[in-house]
Amino acid sequence: MQNILGIDIGGSHITLAQVDPEKKEIMTSTYVREHVNSFDHKEAIFSAWTSAIEKGAHNLVKSDLLIGIAMPGPFDYENGISLMQQGKFIDIYHINIKEELGNRLSISPKQIHFVNDAAAFMEGEVFGGCAQGFKRIFGVTLGTGLGTTFYNGEFATDEDLWDSPFKDSICEDYLATRWFVKRFEELTGEQISGTKDLLDKPSAIQKQIFDEYADSFSDFIVKYAEPYKPEVLVIGGNIAKAYPHFEQRFIQNITQNNINLQVKISDIFEDAAILGAASYALKKLI
Numbered sequence: 001m002q003n004i005l006g007i008d009i010g011g012s013h014i015t016l017a018q019v020d021p022e023k024k025e026i027m028t029s030t031y032v033r034e035h036v037n038s039f040d041h042k043e044a045i046f047s048a049w050t051s052a053i054e055k056g057a058h059n060l061v062k063s064d065l066l067i068g069i070a071m072p073g074p075f076d077y078e079n080g081i082s083l084m085q086q087g088k089f090i091d092i093y094h095i096n097i098k099e100e101l102g103n104r105l106s107i108s109p110k111q112i113h114f115v116n117d118a119a120a121f122m123e124g125e126v127f128g129g130c131a132q133g134f135k136r137i138f139g140v141t142l143g144t145g146l147g148t149t150f151y152n153g154e155f156a157t158d159e160d161l162w163d164s165p166f167k168d169s170i171c172e173d174y175l176a177t178r179w180f181v182k183r184f185e186e187l188t189g190e191q192i193s194g195t196k197d198l199l200d201k202p203s204a205i206q207k208q209i210f211d212e213y214a215d216s217f218s219d220f221i222v223k224y225a226e227p228y229k230p231e232v233l234v235i236g237g238n239i240a241k242a243y244p245h246f247e248q249r250f251i252q253n254i255t256q257n258n259i260n261l262q263v264k265i266s267d268i269f270e271d272a273a274i275l276g277a278a279s280y281a282l283k284k285l286i
Helices: 043-054 098-106 115-128 171-175 177-190 203-229 237-244 247-256 272-285
Strands: 003-009 013-020 034-035 065-071 112-115 137-142 147-149 156-158 233-234 263-264
Touching: 003 043, 003 098, 003 115, 003 272, 013 043, 013 272, 034 043, 043 098, 043 233, 065 115, 065 272, 098 147, 112 115, 112 272, 115 137, 115 156, 115 233, 115 272, 137 203, 137 237, 147 171, 171 177, 171 203, 177 203, 177 237, 203 237, 203 247, 233 237, 237 247, 237 263, 247 263
Parallel strands: 003 065, 065 112, 137 233, 233 263
Antiparallel strands: 003 013, 013 034, 137 147, 147 156
C-alpha cells in the first residue's frame, strides 16, 4: 500500500494525516494539527511545518512517501512556489517550498505535490466523500470566505469566483459569514458571530435572514454555477451545517429557474482537503 500523507495548510494551522488509498479514508490515529503563524518569519514557518510532517510520517519509509499539500493561493502549484505578497506567508514569497521541504525531510521534491485548497476540498469529496461517482460537479465552501471549484471528471480546479460582481458588490459579501453578522445587526442592532448564534435567536428573525440568504445563494448559482452544467452541487464550510434552514427556499428558487440540480452537503468537512490533497498526489503519481 502506498504511504501517503494528506496535508491542509491554512493561515493559522497545518493539519495532516495518513490516508488509506484503498479504503479512501483518513487513518484517524495519525492526525496531527499544529498552530502556525503565517505572519512569522521563514524559518519559524518551515520549522513548524517540518515538525508536524515528521510527527505524521514518523512510522513511514521516506523513500516510499507521497505527500499531497492543499494550499491557499496565489501559488505556483506545479512548481511549489508561493506567490502570496499580501497578508499571510509574506516571508516565504517566491520560495520553492517543494525543494525546501524536500531538503528538510530528506526526500525528493518529486514526492511532494501541491493543490489549491478549494480544489482539494472537491478532490476529497470525489475521492472519499459525498460526490463519489459524479462526473461534473460544482462545489462551494461557505464560511469566513467563499470558495468555488469545478470537477470535470478528471481534476478539480479553483474557479476563484469570490470577488466576481454580485448585486452592488461581490459574491463573497453576500454569501460568507460576514453577511449574516452585518444583516443581523442591521435588523436588530445586536451582534452575532455567525449562523450558529443565529440559530439561538427568535424564529421570525431566523426565517427572514435565511430566506434572504437563500435568495442570494440561488441567484449566485443561476448566474455563476449553471453555465458549468453540473450534475450536482456540493456545499461545504460552516454555513453548510445550517443548510436545512434555507434548503426549501433555495431549491424552490433554482427550480423556478428551470435548474434541476442534486445538492449534496459535505459529510467530511475539514477532512475533505486532507483526503483531496492525498488523492491529487496519487493521481500525479500514476
